[in-house]
Amino acid sequence: xxxxxxxxxxxxxxxxxxxxxxxxxxxxxxxxxxxxxxxxxxxxxxxxxxxxxxxxxxxxxxxxxxxxxxxxxxxxxxxxxxxxxxxxxxxxxxxxxxxxxxxxxxxxxxxxxxxxxxxxxxxxxxxxxxxxxxxxxxxxxxxxxxxxxxxxxxxxxxxxxxxxxxxxxxxxxxxxxxxxxxxxxxxxxxxxxxxxxxxxxxxxxxxxxxxxxxxxxxxxxxxx
Amino acid sequence: xxxxxxxxxxxxxxxxxxxxxxxxxxxxxxxxxxxxxxxxxxxxxxxxxxxxxxxxxxxxxxxxxxxxxxxxxxxxxxxxxxxxxxxxxxxxxxxxxxxxxxxxxxxxxxxxxxxxxxxxxxxxxxxxxxxxxxxxxxxxxxxxxxxxxxxxxxxxxxxxxxxxxxxxxxxxxxxxxxxxxxxxxxxxxxxxxxxxxxxxxxxxxxxxxxxxxxxxxxxxxxxx
Amino acid sequence: xxxxxxxxxxxxxxxxxxxxxxxxxxxxxxxxxxxxxxxxxxxxxxxxxxxxxxxxxxxxxxxxxxxxxxxxxxxxxxxxxxxxxxxxxxxxxxxxxxxxxxxxxxxxxxxxxxxxxxxxxxxxxxxxxxxxxxxxxxxxxxxxxxxxxxxxxxxxxxxxxxxxxxxxxxxxxxxxxxxxxxxxxxxxxxxxxxxxxxxxxxxxxxxxxxxxxxxxxxxxxxxx
Amino acid sequence: xxxxxxxxxxxxxxxxxxxxxxxxxxxxxxxxxxxxxxxxxxxxxxxxxxxxxxxxxxxxxxxxxxxxxxxxxxxxxxxxxxxxxxxxxxxxxxxxxxxxxxxxxxxxxxxxxxxxxxxxxxxxxxxxxxxxxxxxxxxxxxxxxxxxxxxxxxxxxxxxxxxxxxxxxxxxxxxxxxxxxxxxxxxxxxxxxxxxxxxxxxxxxxxxxxxxxxxxxxxxxxxx
DNA sequence: CATGAATGAGAATTCATTCAT
DNA sequence: TATGAATGAATTCTCATTCAT
Numbered sequence: 050x051x052x053x054x055x056x057x058x059x060x061x062x063x064x065x066x067x068x069x070x071x072x073x074x075x076x077x078x079x080x081x082x083x084x085x086x087x088x089x090x091x092x093x094x095x096x097x098x099x100x101x102x103x104x105x106x107x108x109x110x111x112x113x114x115x116x117x118x119x120x121x122x123x124x125x126x127x128x129x130x131x132x133x134x135x136x137x138x139x140x141x142x143x144x145x146x147x148x149x150x151x152x153x154x155x156x157x158x159x160x161x162x163x164x165x166x167x168x169x170x171x172x173x174x175x176x177x178x179x180x181x182x183x184x185x186x187x188x189x190x191x192x193x194x195x196x197x198x199x200x201x202x203x204x205x206x207x208x209x210x211x212x213x214x215x216x217x218x219x220x221x222x223x224x225x226x227x228x229x230x231x232x233x234x235x236x237x238x239x240x241x242x243x244x245x246x247x248x249x250x251x252x253x254x255x256x257x258x259x260x261x262x263x264x265x266x267x268x269x270x271x272x273x
Numbered sequence: 274x275x276x277x278x279x280x281x282x283x284x285x286x287x288x289x290x291x292x293x294x295x296x297x298x299x300x301x302x303x304x305x306x307x308x309x310x311x312x313x314x315x316x317x318x319x320x321x322x323x324x325x326x327x328x329x330x331x332x333x334x335x336x337x338x339x340x341x342x343x344x345x346x347x348x349x350x351x352x353x354x355x356x357x358x359x360x361x362x363x364x365x366x367x368x369x370x371x372x373x374x375x376x377x378x379x380x381x382x383x384x385x386x387x388x389x390x391x392x393x394x395x396x397x398x399x400x401x402x403x404x405x406x407x408x409x410x411x412x413x414x415x416x417x418x419x420x421x422x423x424x425x426x427x428x429x430x431x432x433x434x435x436x437x438x439x440x441x442x443x444x445x446x447x448x449x450x451x452x453x454x455x456x457x458x459x460x461x462x463x464x465x466x467x468x469x470x471x472x473x474x475x476x477x478x479x480x481x482x483x484x485x486x487x488x489x490x491x492x493x494x495x496x497x
Numbered sequence: 498x499x500x501x502x503x504x505x506x507x508x509x510x511x512x513x514x515x516x517x518x519x520x521x522x523x524x525x526x527x528x529x530x531x532x533x534x535x536x537x538x539x540x541x542x543x544x545x546x547x548x549x550x551x552x553x554x555x556x557x558x559x560x561x562x563x564x565x566x567x568x569x570x571x572x573x574x575x576x577x578x579x580x581x582x583x584x585x586x587x588x589x590x591x592x593x594x595x596x597x598x599x600x601x602x603x604x605x606x607x608x609x610x611x612x613x614x615x616x617x618x619x620x621x622x623x624x625x626x627x628x629x630x631x632x633x634x635x636x637x638x639x640x641x642x643x644x645x646x647x648x649x650x651x652x653x654x655x656x657x658x659x660x661x662x663x664x665x666x667x668x669x670x671x672x673x674x675x676x677x678x679x680x681x682x683x684x685x686x687x688x689x690x691x692x693x694x695x696x697x698x699x700x701x702x703x704x705x706x707x708x709x710x711x712x713x714x715x716x717x718x719x720x721x
Numbered sequence: 722x723x724x725x726x727x728x729x730x731x732x733x734x735x736x737x738x739x740x741x742x743x744x745x746x747x748x749x750x751x752x753x754x755x756x757x758x759x760x761x762x763x764x765x766x767x768x769x770x771x772x773x774x775x776x777x778x779x780x781x782x783x784x785x786x787x788x789x790x791x792x793x794x795x796x797x798x799x800x801x802x803x804x805x806x807x808x809x810x811x812x813x814x815x816x817x818x819x820x821x822x823x824x825x826x827x828x829x830x831x832x833x834x835x836x837x838x839x840x841x842x843x844x845x846x847x848x849x850x851x852x853x854x855x856x857x858x859x860x861x862x863x864x865x866x867x868x869x870x871x872x873x874x875x876x877x878x879x880x881x882x883x884x885x886x887x888x889x890x891x892x893x894x895x896x897x898x899x900x901x902x903x904x905x906x907x908x909x910x911x912x913x914x915x916x917x918x919x920x921x922x923x924x925x926x927x928x929x930x931x932x933x934x935x936x937x938x939x940x941x942x943x944x945x
Numbered sequence: 946c947a948t949g950a951a952t953g954a955g956a957a958t959t960c961a962t963t964c965a966t
Numbered sequence: 967t968a969t970g971a972a973t974g975a976a977t978t979c980t981c982a983t984t985c986a987t
Contacts, residue, residue: 083307097951173460174398187461222482225453230445236397237411262485321969531755545972621908622846635909669902677897684845685859709934769948
């Protein structure tokens with residue numbers, strides 16, 4: 050076997066595997082675990098059922114692999130969040146509020162994407178059957194988002210812009226002020242996602258409320 | 274047929290109907306819609322399958338009826354919430370914070386009950402298949418909770434204890450400050466409900482954060 | 498429900514159950530466990546597959562039930578054997594030999610019936626998968642046959658017609674002298690069962706060999 | 722292509738063929754014909770399924786080849802048996818009994834090996850599907866054992882140590898006195914093979930019973 | 946030639962729903 | 967009216983065998 054052969058073989062197999070994963074992801078997110086049959090997956094992936102079973106032990110294994118993969122990709126949300134904070138610290142309270150407003154808004158957009166919502170629904174639906182997957186998701190997605198926020202808040206606290214005993218709690222307050230109203234609603238009413246204006250409003254209110262609670266009273270050292 | 278006969282017959286039928294509803298509720302909440310078979314329901318209700326089908330057109334109808342019934346009973350949560358506010362207004366800011374702490378704590382307890390969480394999971398899981406049910410639930414449960422809070426906040430605002438442009442938004446902030454951290458976690462990690470201490474802590478932090486944002490600066494109107 | 502109703506219902510159900518058991522017995526004995534499908538069983542019993550599954554948890558349960566039932570009926574062989582010994586003791590050595598010849602012959606016939614051989618094959622085939630069934634069969638069939646023989650030999654020994662230290666061993670020797678040659682052959686060559694003459698010959702040889710070993714030298718007390 | 726190449730090719734092919742045969746033997750003996758899949762065989766032999774099909778027409782052909790091969794190797798049992806008789810004749814009745822005891826014991830050991838028992842079970846299980854294989858096995862294994870014994874008995878008879886009209890019948894009596902009790906039990910109770918003491922006891926009893934029946938009354942020519 | 950993919954069927958089991966009694 | 971049986975399809979998974987590369 051030459052390298053080319055190996056590459057070709059691997060490529061072929063890996064390609065099929067990808068097609069299966071992609072098809073299954075689509076279907077699981079749309080119809081849930083029990084609402085998706087292996088036949089449908091094979092058909093959508095344009096492979097035979099046996100190819101599916103040769104690559105994945107059984108439906109559960111396929112489900113697990115997909116949830117783990119997609120959960121991993123949820124880092125995207127966390128990365129977006131981290132990026133939104135920017136690299137520099139805000140210099141004044143006013144700047145900080147605007148910064149937080151942006152962060153809230155960006156975070157909200159990330160979280161209201163249809164895929165992210167579907168994944169959330171899927172994992173919540175199966176949380177009792179697959180507690181390990183649910184835990185993993187929880188730790189990778191919502192919890193890590195709060196970690197990132199807490200980390201940034203620490204820097205603001207060090208700069209005297211924010212005052213908080215418990216940074217993780219403050220971070221959670223910020224996260225849920227920003228997300229919870231819209232996210233909760235979106236879980237139940239998938240077809241009524243809030244529009245841009247509403248998102249702006251929610252993000253602004255979250256930033257304002259957060260700073261009212263945790264903003265330093267003597268903001269940036271006294272405006273002359 | 275005498276009235277007695279009719280009554281007996283009705284009674285018996287109604288009794289079976291109740292048994293079916295009760296069995297189906299248990300099973301749907303535990304195993305989901307697709308995870309529950311009509312056979313299981315009939316068996317747990319100790320009736321024949323035909324009896325089930327005589328009372329309910331099909332599985333979907335049974336599911337709907339149950340979700341609507343249980344959703345209706347979720348008023349309980351709203352009632353608990355309303356009761357927690359009490360009938361009198363708080364006289365001072367301090368009293369108000371304690372009052373809100375209590376409310377947050379009671380609300381949290383109500384919402385973290387296993388049944389309530391299971392119902393939430395069930396409805397979220399089926400939100401795309403049964404958007405009307407999800408809407409109804411959303412309007413009956415989370416939304417009405419916020420209504421109740423908003424209503425109370427209005428009275429506080431009138432008394433000068435709270436300042437808010439948008440009372441519903443303020444109410445939502447309070448609700449999600451109080452619930453979201455724990456509720457979100459509980460949806461994903463059913464086996465790790467927060468203990469009493471943690472609940473106290475979350476409730477206190479919610480009350481504090483809310484008042485920092487929406488509490489009147491001149492607390493109780495300034496008693497001259 | 499009246500008794501008649503119950504009876505009718507039971508009768509109907511029991512009838513179907515019997516049909517299933519009968520069909521499955523036929524097929525399992527003919528084609529083995531893996532060689533028989535639930536579809537075939539349902540078809541041969543003229544019932545729906547669901548009726549089969551309602552009566553028997555799964556294929557294994559059905560298999561077990563059948564093997565146990567048929568094993569129980571194998572008592573027939575033991576009963577035949579016991580009857581062949583007759584109620585009276587033989588008075589002389591000559592009579593005893595004739596008696597044993599008859600017993601051997603009858604036993605051989607019982608054991609060479611097609612059903613008995615098929616059952617033996619079936620249980621041997623599954624002995625590693627179902628050790629409990631194999632044990633039960635072994636104890637009910639071959640072992641009990643030897644018990645019966647040992648019991649009769651004890652009476653002969655008490656009458657001085659037979660001399661043996663170890664009656665069970667002597668019984669086993671008799672049993673296998675009588676059966677083993679033909680039984681072994683029949684297990685492998687189902688289509689070449691020995692004819693009556695051959696059976697006579699084997700039975701006679703078994704009786705003769707047994708008495709040569711275990712017959713009392715001073716037979717019936719000395720004919721003057 | 723040089724001869725070396727051809728040799729190498731043949732060697733490689735033959736090697737794979739052997740690997741397949743070996744894997745299939747293991748699996749067929751362990752799990753039976755229907756309990757073994759071509760996939761498993763290919764996997765255990767570390768070859769592709771196509772290679773299996775290139776070497777053997779289909780599953781049945783592979784099964785046949787294996788059973789025939791293993792049946793051929795069962796000669797081992799016959800060889801062991803023949804060797805146990807030794808090259809010299811026994812001189813006295815006492816020596817003969819000891820000799821037969823040894824033979825019986827060795828034969829028993831040979832026949833109670835797990836592989837031999839598994840093969841027996843396998844062939845019995847498939848005797849109706851593959852009557853030709855069963856016949857071949859029967860003729861190669863149990864029947865040839867009896868042939869060997871009959872042959873030796875003839876020499877003993879010529880030496881006046883043994884008296885028998887029908888040497889094959891006498892040989893069968895010896896064989897089944899020696900084997901049948903333990904072999905039968907072992908077929909049904911694979912996990913309860915008799916220990917050495919029990920084997921000794923059975924072998925001794927077989928030798929004794931055989932000589933009581935077929936031993937010459939005037940043993941070795943009368944010791945004056 | 947040999948690897949992975951494909952085929953096409955079949956088996957066990959389950960389900961929602963409907964008859965028949 | 968209620969029970970057990972029946973229906974007919976679907977679902978998960980496996981298998982023996984054959985292409986295509």
